[in-house]
Amino acid sequence: MSISLQQPALHDLTKLERIGAHSHIRGLGLDDHLNPRPVGSGMVGQTKARRAAGLILKMVQEGRIAGRAILMAGPAGSGKTAIAMGMAQELGPDVPFTSIAASEVYSLSMSKTEALTQAFRRSIGVQIKEETEIIEGEVVEIQIDRSLTGATKTGKLTLKTTDMETVYDLGNKMIDSLTKEKVLAGDVIAIDKASGRISKLGRSFARSRDYDAMGADTKFVQCPEGEIQKRREVTHTISLHEIDVINSRTQGFLALFAGDTGEISPELRDQIDTKINEWREESKATLTPGILFIDEVHMLDIECFSFINRKLEEELAPIVVMASNRGMAKVRGTGYKAPHGLPVDLLDRVMIVRTGPYSADEIEGIIKIRCQEEDTSISNEAVAVLTKMAQETTLRYALQLISCADVLARRRKAKEVDRQDLQRAYVYFNDEKRSAQWLREQGGGLLVWDMDVKVDGEETGDATMS
Numbered sequence: 397m398s399i400s401l402q403q404p405a406l407h408d409l410t411k412l413e414r415i416g417a418h419s420h421i422r423g424l425g426l427d428d429h430l431n432p433r434p435v436g437s438g439m440v441g442q443t444k445a446r447r448a449a450g451l452i453l454k455m456v457q458e459g460r461i462a463g464r465a466i467l468m469a470g471p472a473g474s475g476k477t478a479i480a481m482g483m484a485q486e487l488g489p490d491v492p493f494t495s496i497a498a499s500e501v502y503s504l505s506m507s508k509t510e511a512l513t514q515a516f517r518r519s520i521g522v523q524i525k526e527e528t529e530i531i532e533g534e535v536v537e538i539q540i541d542r543s544l545t546g547a548t549k550t551g552k553l554t555l556k557t558t559d560m561e562t563v564y565d566l567g568n569k570m571i572d573s574l575t576k577e578k579v580l581a582g583d584v585i586a587i588d589k590a591s592g593r594i595s596k597l598g599r600s601f602a603r604s605r606d607y608d609a610m611g612a613d614t615k616f617v618q619c620p621e622g623e624i625q626k627r628r629e630v631t632h633t634i635s636l637h638e639i640d641v642i643n644s645r646t647q648g649f650l651a652l653f654a655g656d657t658g659e660i661s662p663e664l665r666d667q668i669d670t671k672i673n674e675w676r677e678e679s680k681a682t683l684t685p686g687i688l689f690i691d692e693v694h695m696l697d698i699e700c701f702s703f704i705n706r707k708l709e710e711e712l713a714p715i716v717v718m719a720s721n722r723g724m725a726k727v728r729g730t731g732y733k734a735p736h737g738l739p740v741d742l743l744d745r746v747m748i749v750r751t752g753p754y755s756a757d758e759i760e761g762i763i764k765i766r767c768q769e770e771d772t773s774i775s776n777e778a779v780a781v782l783t784k785m786a787q788e789t790t791l792r793y794a795l796q797l798i799s800c801a802d803v804l805a806r807r808r809k810a811k812e813v814d815r816q817d818l819q820r821a822y823v824y825f826n827d828e829k830r831s832a833q834w835l836r837e838q839g840g841g842l843l844v845w846d847m848d849v850k851v852d853g854e855e856t857g858d859a860t861m862s
C-alpha cells in the first residue's frame with residue numbers, strides 16, 4: 397500500500413486572535429537550569445508545579461520518555477490549565493501538543509475509544525525525510541512575451557550561479573507566480589520542482605549598488621555556487637492522526653479542515669503503522685512522542701481509564717498530562733470513590749504534580765499581567781481592591797471583572813479603572829457565593845432542582861479540592 401502525505405497548507409490560515417483566558421501565558425518562565433522565575437512568560441508563582449512541568453518538557457524534548465502519565469491536581473483556578481498551555485508554548489513546532497477536555501470524548505458520532513485513539517495519535521509526530529529537487533540561482537533576466545490578445549503568455553527565465561547560467565522556458569502559471577512574488581533581475585530565488593513554489597531568498601550582493609529604491613529590510617545574499625539544479629533533503633512533521641485522515645478513503649484530506657473525521661478503521665491504522673515502521677528502519681522517518689493534555693480528567697469513565705492504562709503501555713505512546721480539581725470523588729461508571737476521581741490502578745501509574753492556592757502578592761501579579769494583556773489601565777488602589785475580591789471570591793471572578801470594569805471606566809471617560817468601576821461591576825455580576833446565598837433567600841420554588849427531583853446521583857457527594 398502506498399501512503400499519501402500530501403498535506404494541505406494548514407499553517408497558512410491566518411488566525412483571528414482574541415484575548416482568551418490564557419492568552420497572557422507565553423511559556424513556563426523557566427531559566428536555562430529549569431529554575432522558575434517568580435514572574436516570567438506571563439506566569440506567576442506556582443513554582444514547584446512549573447518546575448515539574450519544565451522537567452517533563454525536557455524529558456520529552458530529549459526523547460527519553462514515552463508513555464508516562466502526569467496528573468496535575470489542585471483546587472479550581474490554581475493554574476493547572478494555564479501551566480499546560482505554558483508547556484504547549486515551550487514545546488516548539490516539531491513536537492505535537494494536543495489538548496482535549498475529557499467531555500469531548502462523549503460524542504455521538506464516534507465511540508469513546510475512537511475519540512481517545514485519535515487524541516493519542518494526534519500527539520505523536522512523524523518526521524519524514526524527503527529529497528526534493530530545487531532550482532536555485534540568481535535571476536539574470538526575465539523576459540515575458542504576451543500574445544496580441546493578452547490571453548497567453550510565454551517567457552524565458554535566465555538563472556545563474558557562480559559556475560553556470562541556464563535559460564528556462566516559462567509557462568503561464570510560472571509567469572503568474574513570478575509576477576506575484578515580484579521577482580526581479582538580481583533576486584536570488586529557489587523553485588521547488590515538484591510543486592512549482594517560488595521562494596525569494598534575497599537580493600544578490602553583486603546587484604546591491606544597482607538601484608536604491610529598496611526597503612530597509614532587503615536581505616542581501618551571495619550568488620549561489622555550483623549547479624543550478626540541486627537535490628535537497630527536507631523534513632516534514634505530521635502527526636499520525638493526520639496521516640490516518642489523509643489516507644482514509646471516505647474522507648480525504650478535506651476532512652482535516654472540516655474537523656469531521658468520523659471513525660477510522662483499525663485495519664487502516666495497522667497498515668499505516670507497518671509502513672511507518674518500515675520507513676523507520678530505512679531511516680526515512682522518525683517518530684516523536686508529544687504531549688496529550690486531558691483537562692477535567694475526572695469526567696472520563698472507567699472504560700476510558702482502562703483504555704488509557706493500556707495505551708500507555710504501548711511502545712508508541714505520548715506523555716499524557718491530566719488535570720483534575722476533584723478531591724475524593726466517585727470514579728464515573730463505578731460505585732466507588734477514589735482520589736481525584738481516578739481509579740487506583742491508573743493513579744498508581746501517574747506522577748502527581750500539585751498546584752496550590754495563591755498568595756495575595758501572586759494574585760496581584762496575575763491581575764496586573766491580565767490588565768496589561770487586556771490593555772486596561774488600572775489604578776493601584778483598584779488593583780488592591782481586585783486582589784481582595786479575588787481572595788474573598790475566586791481568582792477567575794476577579795479576572796473577569798477587569799473587562800467589565802474597563803467598559804464602565806470608558807463610559808465615564810476615565811483614563812483608568814478605579815475603585816468605583818469595580819464596585820459597580822461587582823454589583824452587576826454575582827460571584828458563586830452570592831448567587832448561592834440569593835438562591836437560599838428565595839426560599840426554593842424557583843428552579844427545577846429546588847423540587848425534590850433527583851436528576852443523576854452520580855456526582856453527588858463529590859468533594860472538590862480547596
Ligand SMILES: Nc1ncnc2c1ncn2[C@@H]1O[C@H](COP(=O)(O)OP(=O)(O)OP(=O)(O)O)[C@@H](O)[C@H]1O
Nearest residue numbers: 417418438439440442472473474475476477478721
Ligand atoms: N500562575 C499563573 N500565572 C498566570 N496566570 C495564571 C496562573 N494561574 C492561573 N492563572 C490564570 O488564572 C485563570 C484560572 O486558572 P486556570 O484556568 O489555569 O485554573 P485551573 O487550575 O485550570 O482551574 P479548574 O480546575 O477550574 O480548571 C486563568 O485565566 C489562568 O490563565
Ligand SMILES: [Mg+2]
Nearest residue numbers: 476477691719
Ligand atoms: Mg482548568
